[in-house]
Amino acid sequence: MRTDVGALKGRRVLVAASGSIAAVKTPLLVSGLVQAGAEVRCLLTPSAEQLVSPVAMATLSRHRCYRDQDQWDPSRSRPLHIELAEWAELMVVAPLSATTLGRWSQGLADGLLASTLLACERPVLAAVAMNTAMWRHPAVQANWESLQRLPGVIPLSPTAGLLACDRLGDGRMADPLQIELAVAALFSRQEAELSVDRSWSGRRLLVSAGPTLEAIDAARLISNRSSGRMGVLLAQVARLRGADVELVHGPLQVPQAWLEGLDCEPVESAEQMQQALHRRQDQASALAMVAAVADLRRSDGGLPSKPPKSGLPQLFEQGWEPMPDLLRGLVDRRPAGQRILGFAALTGADHDLLMRGGQKRAGKGCDLLMVNPIDRAGEGFGENQASGWLLGDGLQQRVPLKSKLAVAHHLLDALGELLKTTTSC
Ligand SMILES: Cc1cc2nc3c(=O)[nH]c(=O)nc-3n(C[C@H](O)[C@H](O)[C@H](O)COP(=O)(O)O)c2cc1C
Structure with missing residues (x-):
């Protein structure tokens, strides 16, 4: 069921996946956004590449998929992470792994995704995914909390269910349809520039x-x-x-x-x-x-x-x-x-x-x-x-x-x- 075709037509969305097994669902998200009319670019961390094929992401997004080594391409006249951060109206990190969460919340820029996240001045939707014990770890929770204090970040908390490690608990990435809905909702505000509105916080x-x-x-x-x-x-x-x-x-x-x-x-x-x-x-x-x-x-x-x-x-x-x-x-x-x-x-x-x-x-x-x-x-x-x-x-x-x-x-x-x-x- 499509969400809101009008809202996504021609909008520029950068979809990044980091190394969680939930990355196998990222192609569904990319496909949904493209079918809804969005222009999509994809980025995979080296760990995500182990779990989902860059070819699948390129095919579904109708554009090449960016990888870490592309950052060091000597034919580039501008740094790729700056170009991508400036191109996107909205960035979606789905899944967001514990490692990438840690890098981002602590301001570390090693790798294409981490440096793009720090360079990005547009809203970022972050859909975290990991094993329940990892998710409950105080260090991960502290990083997640500090991420939520960053302006422009829209956190999508994990849901509960059966995880790939056979454990029942919190840690599942938000469903691709739920992420697509969140993207459409953001673009439905009908403002010239996308912004994060938390005016209902505390209510x-x-x-x-x-x-x-x-x-x-x-x-x-x-x-x-x-x-x-x-x-x-x-x-x-x-x-x-x-x-x-x-x-x-x-x-x-x-x-x-x-x-x-x-x-x-x-x-x-x-x-x-x-x-x-x-x-x-x-x-x-x-x-x-x-x-x-x-x-x-x-x-x-x-x-x-x-x-x-x-x-x-x-x-x-x-x-x-x-x-x-x-x-x-x-x-x-x-x-x-x-x-x-x-x-x-x-x-x-x-x-x-x-x-x-x-x-x-x-x-x-x-x-x-x-x-x-x-x-x-x-x-x-x-x-x-x-x-x-x-x-x-x-x-x-x-x-x-x-x-x-x-x-x-x-x-x-x-x-x-x-x-x-x-x-x-
Ligand atoms: C099969 C497999 C599944 C994994 N799933 C997750 C996961 O769901 N969440 C997570 O945070 N890390 C997961 N990891 C560990 C990360 O891939 C690892 O921490 C890696 O350093 C993440 O790097 P990245 O954030 O740069 O992609 C998994 C590793 C493997 C081998």
Whole structure:
């Protein structure tokens, strides 16, 4: 599943791999970025070359792959590490080994990758990978912490799972799809020059996403077309901007890799979603209710049996109740200072959206409401793009059609501004 083709078109990304076995996944990342339209150059350390072929990297990036010995090519009139550092709009180190991490955090420049990292004045995404014991070693942790204090570094922490050393634990490199998502999110900011925004550091964002499922009987369900894409992307963009993010979600139609790094709680019904959100709400500085909650449910919670098809018309005629308004309930019980963004998926012309959106916001009492049309080609449920109107106190702002990653930045900017005017939380 491609992330945001528009955001990467023509953007210059330098992908470097150091000597971790996770380097076998770097060609997938390169291929994904190239398919999304990025211009990619590759660089391998001598150890990485033992694990992944420079020919594979050259073929997939459509350009030669740089290696340590190229730094000493006497035909070069400018140092290669300077040229590469100046060429790149963004550098990605995936995987980042313990050795390269140590060199970088301590300012050592031996080798092409280490010297390019020190020469690079653009943002660097760093996806660390190593055995769990190595990762937990205090010296490695100290280096990782000092790296995070460097301006321009976007750290992608390792995930937990089965490692190549047969150990279950932390140390796996972020999935190539997750790294590609982070790259696209950075380029979706729509600024002339890429910058690292950590404006959500120290804040906790609670997000709901996806549809809910309501049981009709033992086999049948009521749901809607929400894929969960907007909510998951909002959660990931907030994480990249420094927030601690919790995600309560119904069944999603997004790559599993997009959930990495989020504190996720999967649920099915609206009632489960409500319970999970209430349990987590008090700790959150802000809440984004992006989930598409079903509008109806059976008052009996769903029949335990499966009536035959002939009994369905009768089943649909009675025994239903409107869903309680989850967003209204969250607004009513929020702690002081918490800011709440709601979503309303509507159909119709712009003036209908504005009128009904305004009524909805008044009824729900949330700080912001993103009203988005779901009956226009290429946007809304399951699509890469969205548009609409952002409504708030004295605010009626057109959000032009753009990628959901760019919409996520837009909404986080607006929510972030509101949080600045908040005294507690
Ligand atoms: C098969 C193999 C797998 C390795 N995997 C890792 C790894 O996942 N992470 C790591 O930090 N080092 C790993 N190492 C050790 C590094 O390759 C070694 O520290 C090397 O000096 C790294 O150099 P570089 O950072 O310049 O590429 C591995 C070594 C071997 C032989």
